[in-house]
Structure formats: C-alpha cells, structure tokens
Amino acid sequence: MASPLLLVPSDPLAPRVPDEHFMREADAARQAGMKVAVVDHDALLGGDVRAAVRRIPASDGEQAACYRGWMMPFAAYSLLDAGLGTRGVRLLTDSAAYRSAHELPGWYNTFADLTPASVWSPWEAGRMPAIADVGALTRTLGGGPGVVKDYVKSRKYEWHEACFVPDLADVTAATRVIGRMVELQGDDLAGGIVVRAFEQFTQDGDGRSLEARIWWVAGSAVLITPHPDAPAGTTVDVPTAVCDAVGASVRTLGAPFVTTDLALRSDGVWRVIEVGDGQVSDLPAAEDPGRLMRALAAGC
Numbered sequence: 001m002a003s004p005l006l007l008v009p010s011d012p013l014a015p016r017v018p019d020e021h022f023m024r025e026a027d028a029a030r031q032a033g034m035k036v037a038v039v040d041h042d043a044l045l046g047g048d049v050r051a052a053v054r055r056i057p058a059s060d061g062e063q064a065a066c067y068r069g070w071m072m073p074f075a076a077y078s079l080l081d082a083g084l085g086t087r088g089v090r091l092l093t094d095s096a097a098y099r100s101a102h103e104l105p106g107w108y109n110t111f112a113d114l115t116p117a118s119v120w121s122p123w124e125a126g127r128m129p130a131i132a133d134v135g136a137l138t139r140t141l142g143g144g145p146g147v148v149k150d151y152v153k154s155r156k157y158e159w160h161e162a163c164f165v166p167d168l169a170d171v172t173a174a175t176r177v178i179g180r181m182v183e184l185q186g187d188d189l190a191g192g193i194v195v196r197a198f199e200q201f202t203q204d205g206d207g208r209s210l211e212a213r214i215w216w217v218a219g220s221a222v223l224i225t226p227h228p229d230a231p232a233g234t235t236v237d238v239p240t241a242v243c244d245a246v247g248a249s250v251r252t253l254g255a256p257f258v259t260t261d262l263a264l265r266s267d268g269v270w271r272v273i274e275v276g277d278g279q280v281s282d283l284p285a286a287e288d289p290g291r292l293m294r295a296l297a298a299g300c
C-alpha cells in the first residue's frame with residue numbers, strides 16, 4: 001500500500017509551507033517517503049472548508065491521508081473529512097474515530113478499568129451550571145476530591161480556581177469550580193462537563209505528575225515520550241505489562257492513531273490520565289519525529 005499523505009497546518013504568514021511548529025515533522029515525513037500537503041487551519045475553524053483544503057492535490061479517490069496538527073473540535077474535523085472527500089482524499093481516521101479518541105465520553109468506557117472514575121454531561125458553552133445540575137452530575141461519584149474539565153481539555157494551570165474540587169460532597173464549592181471552568185473555556189468549551197475522581201499520582205519536585213505518552217499506530221506502541229509539558233531531559237519508562245494492558249484497550253477502541261497519557265499512582269499502579277487522537281497530540285520539542293513518521297508511513 002502506498003504511504004498516506006501527511007497533512008499539516010500551513011504557516012498563517014506563508015500559506016504554501018507548513019507551520020513552523022510542524023516543520024520538523026513534515027521534513028521527517030518526506031524522509032520517510034510520505035508526500036506532505038498543507039491545510040489552512042484558520043480557514044477550517046472559520047468554516048471555509050474549500051479554502052482550507054485548496055492546496056491539497058486532488059486525487060482519483062485512492063489517496064489515504066493522516067493529519068498532524070493543532071487540535072480541532074469534532075465539528076471542524078468532520079468538515080475537514082468532507083472537504084478532503086471532494087478532492088478524492090480519505091482520512092484514515094474518520095470523524096467517528098477522531099471523536100472516540102479525542103473526547104472523554106468516546107474513550108472512557110473502553111478504558112474504565114485503567115482510568116479515574118468519571119461522569120459527564122453535554123453542556124452549552126457559556127451557560128453557568130446551577131447547584132442542582134452539579135449535584136445530579138456528581139452524585140454517583142460520591143464525596144472526596146475531584147478534577148473537572150470539558151470533554152477534551154482542563155484548566156490545569158488554574159488548578160484551585162477551575163480544575164480541582166477538594167470534596168465533591170460540597171456541591172456548592174464544586175459548582176463554583178465547574179462554573180469557573182465553563183467561564184474560562186468560553187466559546188471553546190468542548191462538548192460538555194466532565195468530573196473525575198481525584199487519584200494521587202507521584203509527583204516531581206514542582207508538584208507535577210510525571211506522565212508518559214504512548215503513541216499507538218494501528219494498535220501498536222511505536223513510541224513512548226514524556227508528556228510535552230515535562231521539563232527538558234525528563235525520561236520515562238513504562239513496564240511492558242502496563243503497555244500490553246493499555247494496548248488491549250487501544251485496539252478495542254479501534255481508532256488508527258492514538259496517544260495515551262499515563263501516570264504512576266502513589267500506590268504503584270499505572271493509570272491512564274487521558275486518551276487522545278494521535279493526529280492532534282503534541283510531540284515534545286526534544287523528540288526526533290523520525291520514528292513516528294516512519295510508523296505513519298508504514299500505515300496508520
């Protein structure tokens with residue numbers, strides 16, 4: 001099978017060339033034998049899909065593609081998928097698969113034994129939750145500390161204000177934190193509200209949990225990197241048995257290109273903090289993109 005086409009966002013100031021952030025990956029993809037084309041991310045988010053895909057070479061319908069770029073909402077990905085179709089290009093990750101890996105409700109059940117207990121509810125951007133809404137949402141989690149986010153992202157840098165709830169039984173306090181998360185996400189609130197039971201993870205000297213990101217292509221682990229937020233020089237190691245257990249869930253999920261972020265709980269158990277679509281997961285700057293691109297070239 002011919003290698004898929006790699007799509008990357010274009011540089012907003014030089015629309016024919018890849019955005020600087022993805023330039024190294026584009027170069028590595030070419031070295032791995034892939035062709036590279038650019039997508040106009042801003043046009044896509046603005047809803048102008050024709051403009052977004054106009055630099056993609058048209059094909060006879062047999063051209064498979066994968067994407068490496070900025071995160072985008074499910075609706076924008078669906079639009080991209082449809083727009084590429086008009087040029088005879090087919091994303092190997094269809095929009096249903098993108099959603100299943102990108103949004104917590106899509107992957108949670110498949111990873112339920114490996115990840116903190118979670119509840120969620122669709123939610124409209126900008127609408128403030130009432131105490132009764134939050135009480136109904138969090139009831140099954142009971143009391144104890146919790147973490148809130150939307151279907152995709154948290155406000156982890158506003159931890160006490162908009163991410164961490166000291167005791168979910170205090171519904172008034174939980175409503176305040178969730179309300180602040182909704183407010184700060186603004187129009188970017190993805191899908192709805194997620195509340196997760198807090199688990200204690202081992203931490204580095206700065207109080208950060210150390211996360212390992214496993215990159216899965218066609219159900220196989222092809223790369224393990226530190227989380228991109230980890231300080232430069234961080235190394236990570238995940239036991240093979242843990243990788244095997246996570247891999248079984250990745251293969252059940254079925255999306256072709258997935259990342260899983262893992263952290264070591266303080267009782268020594270590895271846990272999945274979040275799952276992502278590999279197309280929009282950031283690769284640490286210090287990482288050589290060659291290995292990942294060769295895996296994608298071989299077929300995602």
Ligand SMILES: Nc1ncnc2c1ncn2[C@@H]1O[C@H](COP(=O)(O)OP(=O)(O)O)[C@@H](O)[C@H]1O
Nearest residue numbers: 116147152153154156196197198199209273274
């Ligand atoms: N259930 C949890 N228990 C403890 N810490 C958590 C939990 N969920 C998330 N965290 C912490 O919050 C951070 C952000 O959560 P995450 O789900 O990865 O959101 P984001 O998509 O914003 O990275 C994680 O890196 C981890 O340190």
Ligand SMILES: [Mg+2]
Nearest residue numbers: 154261273274
């Ligand atoms: Mg994360």
